[in-house]
Amino acid sequence: MTNFRAYRIVETAPGKYDRKIVEQNINNLPEGNVLIKVAYAGLNYKDALSSAGHRGITKEFPHTPGVDASGVVAQSNSILFQEGDQVLVTGYDLGMNTDGGFGEYIRVPAEWVVPLPATFDLRSAMILGTAGFTAALALYKMEMAGQTPQMGELVVTGATGGVGSMAISIFSKAGYDVIASSGKKSAYDYLKKLGAVRCEGRKFCNDEKKRPVARPKWAGGLDTVGGNTLTSLMASCGKNGSIAVCGLVGSPELNATVYPFLLNGINLIGVESAETPMEIRIKLWNKLSSIWKPEHLDEIATDISLDQLDKYILKILDGKTQGRIVVKHGS
Ligand SMILES: NC(=O)c1ccc[n+]([C@@H]2O[C@H](COP(=O)([O-])OP(=O)(O)OC[C@H]3O[C@@H](n4cnc5c(N)ncnc54)[C@H](OP(=O)(O)O)[C@@H]3O)[C@@H](O)[C@H]2O)c1
Known part of the structure; x- marks a missing residue:
């Protein structure tokens, strides 16, 4: 007992x-x-x-x-x-x-x-946890849709959060240049240490003019915020890039047009980590413990x-x- x-x-x-x-x-x-x-x-x-x-x-x-x-x-x-x-x-x-x-x-x-996984202890596995696994799943699905480091920078919103921090670390380890979008200016040094090539405020990813399609600012990205931030990520995504969406800390709304799909061929990718089949789960934990293993x-x-x-x-x-x-x- x-x-x-x-x-x-x-x-x-x-x-x-x-x-x-x-x-x-x-x-x-x-x-x-x-x-x-x-x-x-x-x-x-x-x-x-x-x-x-x-x-x-x-x-x-x-x-x-x-x-x-x-x-x-x-x-x-x-x-x-x-x-x-x-x-x-x-x-x-x-x-x-x-x-x-x-x-x-x-x-x-x-x-x-x-x-x-052999290269983790019980604590480091929990530093990754659902956040690290979700970032890895997002990258896995983006790459399945054709994303490559050669296409250009990836943007990550909610950058100082659990998913955001892990995404910056994992994406940069996988060879991508990562733009961190964060509301915490005081955390820019932290974000750069994790691997961000540059840091931007939340406004950078939140087009107040709500243009359906705008000048490309990234080649793809991971959004944890939702609402107009997600719409903006789609609108400013380069040709054939992927925007993975996993969160709603800002808003559950999505008000978008079809133009980013029709004019730029972008992919909008849903990320649902909880029910990921075990076969993919093991594959991703293997990547996380080797070629995608975060360094910080x-x-x-x-x-x-x-x-x-x-x-x-x-x-x-x-x-x-x-x-x-x-x-x-x-x-
Ligand atoms: N789909 C899935 O499988 C899955 C898995 C894990 C998490 N999630 C979702 O992903 C989201 C992030 O999870 P998390 O665990 O990383 O949360 P978290 O640690 O709280 O991080 C969220 C970050 O978003 C930013 N933020 C907070 N409120 C905001 C607002 N009102 N507007 C814009 N940015 C805001 C902040 O970063 P800055 O200050 O740096 O901007 C914050 O640190 C949540 O919605 C969560 O439910 C989904």
Whole structure:
């Protein structure tokens, strides 16, 4: 009967949520054939939404968020994993409606579990987490659509965020010149260290004149912001370039015309990381641990304990975090 600590969201009255660290028991974890003692979790924007009671992410409370977890297999009824294996889980239903990485234990189906790639430890895997995996998936899909470094610069919006920071690091490692678009001027040195060739403010990617097609400013890009920023990325994308869209921190709206498609042959690429099939997942983790391995993981990470989560959840909701927030369990 193992007890463990978990950061739990409880609905105290309709629409009112209390967030606290409570003691849980492994017998109350959801069904699944792999029990994992979690060493590290990552904090994502999605976790903050779940913690705030966003029903589009989590339908039932009480709940333990945390879409990313790395740790050691404590029990396994699957031939794929043995006790003591180092593993990671990102996405699927973890932290959404299945208790997630903000608890010291998770229990999940073996089909969600990825063996820890040889060149990562449990912490560095969580510095990447869903953010790094999403940036890699975006690049993979853009390259499938024909993007190459020779076509020119890629732009990344929300550059100091988790996905943005990882994208700059991964894209530059893959040979691309990257423009970082950020609202934090004070973070330009950080962004350049990660590999950005230059930094621009948010306005650079937000055409107030709302031109359907404008002078090309990039050869492709990854957008985490949505709304007019996404429309602007499409409008100023060079011939046959790809704009990958993964986020909506600014707006879920997309008001665009067909002109960028008809006149410049651009591709608009959707990125959905959570349900990525295992075959592609393994392929991307292999790239992330070799030719796309980010070089500045320590600069990207802020390490926190479970007790500090509250503060960082509020910060991420406010767009005030930088890089990846990594939650270390235990002492
Ligand atoms: N589709 C998928 O599979 C997938 C996977 C992971 C994440 N996501 C989504 O991607 C987005 C980013 O996630 P994240 O974890 O990287 O979040 P994050 O760490 O909070 O980063 C978001 C960044 O966006 C910028 N930003 C914040 N509010 C903004 C606003 N109102 N207007 C313009 N820029 C703003 C800020 O960067 P600057 O200050 O540098 O501009 C902020 O650091 C979220 O919408 C998340 O849900 C999707």
